[in-house]
Amino acid sequence: MPDHQDPFRESRSQSGVQIVHCDGEDIPLVLRLQDVRKAANDWKTFSSDHPFKVILHSEENVRSVRQLPIEIDPPEHTDYRKLVEPLFRKPNEVWYQQKIVTLVNQMVMDAIDSDTIEAVHEFALPLQSRALTHLLGMPESEAKTWIGWGLHVFHHSDNSEQKGAALDKYVEMQFARAANEPGDDFFSILNQADFRGRKLSAEEKAGFASVTFAGGRDTIISTVSSILVYLGEHPEALDFLRADETCISTATEEFVRYVSPLTAIARTCPMATMVAETPIEAGTRIALCWPSANRDEKAFRDPDQVVLNRKPNPHVGFGFGPHNCLGAPHARLIIRSLLKSLCDHVQGIQLLMAKPLMETESSYTRQVGYESVQIRFIGK
Amino acid sequence: MPKVFYILPSGETVVVERADGSLMSAAVDLGLAGIDGDCGGVGSCGTCHVSIEPEWADRVGPATEIEKDMLDLDAAATPTSRLGCQVELVPELDGLVVRVIGR
Numbered sequence: 001m002p003d004h005q006d007p008f009r010e011s012r013s014q015s016g017v018q019i020v021h022c023d024g025e026d027i028p029l030v031l032r033l034q035d036v037r038k039a040a041n042d043w044k045t046f047s048s049d050h051p052f053k054v055i056l057h058s059e060e061n062v063r064s065v066r067q068l069p070i071e072i073d074p075p076e077h078t079d080y081r082k083l084v085e086p087l088f089r090k091p092n093e094v095w096y097q098q099k100i101v102t103l104v105n106q107m108v109m110d111a112i113d114s115d116t117i118e119a120v121h122e123f124a125l126p127l128q129s130r131a132l133t134h135l136l137g138m139p140e141s142e143a144k145t146w147i148g149w150g151l152h153v154f155h156h157s158d159n160s161e162q163k164g165a166a167l168d169k170y171v172e173m174q175f176a177r178a179a180n181e182p183g184d185d186f187f188s189i190l191n192q193a194d195f196r197g198r199k200l201s202a203e204e205k206a207g208f209a210s211v212t213f214a215g216g217r218d219t220i221i222s223t224v225s226s227i228l229v230y231l232g233e234h235p236e237a238l239d240f241l242r243a244d245e246t247c248i249s250t251a252t253e254e255f256v257r258y259v260s261p262l263t264a265i266a267r268t269c270p271m272a273t274m275v276a277e278t279p280i281e282a283g284t285r286i287a288l289c290w291p292s293a294n295r296d297e298k299a300f301r302d303p304d305q306v307v308l309n310r311k312p313n314p315h316v317g318f319g320f321g322p323h324n325c326l327g328a329p330h331a332r333l334i335i336r337s338l339l340k341s342l343c344d345h346v347q348g349i350q351l352l353m354a355k356p357l358m359e360t361e362s363s364y365t366r367q368v369g370y371e372s373v374q375i376r377f378i379g380k
Numbered sequence: 381m382p383k384v385f386y387i388l389p390s391g392e393t394v395v396v397e398r399a400d401g402s403l404m405s406a407a408v409d410l411g412l413a414g415i416d417g418d419c420g421g422v423g424s425c426g427t428c429h430v431s432i433e434p435e436w437a438d439r440v441g442p443a444t445e446i447e448k449d450m451l452d453l454d455a456a457a458t459p460t461s462r463l464g465c466q467v468e469l470v471p472e473l474d475g476l477v478v479r480v481i482g483r
Contacts, residue, residue, distance in 0.1 A: 037449070037453055040455060092416065311421070316424075323451070324425075
């Protein structure tokens with residue numbers, strides 16, 4: 001993965017912040033690991049109570065509801081999150097792990113049987129969507145619809161508003177379906193949930209669904225694609241993992257650290273404060289820059305190297321503090337299952353073509369994943 | 381392999397007779413409440429926070445800098461807090477007593 005360069009090194013060592021000009025706003029990116037952790041943890045000073053504004057560019061035009069539980073602060077956040085936490089922690093249970101292992105093995109075997117595949121759209125995206133059906137307790141056939149939404153459910157160069165509306169319509173239909181035929185799926189759980197002695201409103205339920213479908217999508221797809229490219233470029237890596245499978249877990253964390261597919265999450269400062277040595281005015285936003293924190297030389301030796309057995313590895317690839325990634329157990333399970341399956345069934349990965357997916361803002365360009373990847377899985 | 385006493389957030393004490401690996405992995409193997417070990421033991425997730433009973437603190441040793449950076453931000457941390465994944469269960473720790481902080 002030589003393409004995953006760190007564009008924040010200089011600013012991180014100098015001021016610890018880097019300004020991004022975004023839709024008429026100057027937003028300081030917080031770059032150092034401990035500064036990012038402190039801000040992520042301090043929700044009173046760095047608030048998430050700002051709908052549509054938790055990412056750099058406002059999502060006002062592509063969705064109409066406050067995403068829950070990500071766009072609200074404790075104590076409401078804590079109570080909202082408790083409603084879905086058991087569902088999102090299913091991946092820590094053995095019966096669930098077996099389901100994902102079976103799915104991944106099937107997809108890897110199918111890929112071996114194909115000649116070449118375009119790994120972003122024909123492997124990573126279907127893997128993410130099919131795995132999500134299991135997490136949400138939906139029939140796997142539903143993945144066909146979700147795959148059709150593409151790499152990101154909101155953002156597209158031409159039709160973001162249209163895509164957002166398609167998701168809204170789908171979610172509304174599923175909540176209605178679940179009201180008529182209640183089960184143990186995500187939509188039924190939210191229909192039946194008790195929030196502080198009352199049922200959730202349609203808007204609140206749509207807010208949970210919005211982040212569930214958007215949040216762990218391009219991030220997982222980018223990480224999986226990047227792992228496949230890395231393994232294609234480093235044939236010795238699979239042998240290393242095969243020789244000591246305890247490293248599958250450390251390698252999973254290392255790929256999340258190294259790829260860090262989500263560049264930043266924004267917070268709004270209700271009162272004037274400081275980040276690093278930079279004053280922040282009341283009412284303005286800052287953003288927590290996960291990939292920069294994950295390359296902080298003070299915490300990670302050889303931060304630009306992929307070290308498959310890196311331990312300790314105190315990365316913040318899944319965020320930090322009360323808003324840490326709800327989908328992290330699922331993402332970890334998918335990546336661990338993929339690495340194990342590749343160790344078991346694949347002799348090597350032949351990389352034929354990889355086109356990086358770049359993200360450009362006013363003060364940086366960075367690779368977040370791949371637009372397309374042509375590979376061949378060589379079976380054992 | 382040492383015997384370890386885990387005092388769970390509920391107040392219940394669970395005795396692990398032959399605890400193996402780390403304070404985190406030995407607890408996860410038994411599904412003890414309050415220790416999740418999501419990141420597998422690399423010190424990223426903080427879901428294995430324990431407080432060492434004071435009489436054992438010297439033998440277990442202090443938190444590393446990496447642990448301190450995380451634990452300093454946890455309101456539930458105590459002077460003897462550790463991340464369980466960073467405490468290897470060596471024979472000298474036979475009889476160790478820890479409190480599980482939980483999430």
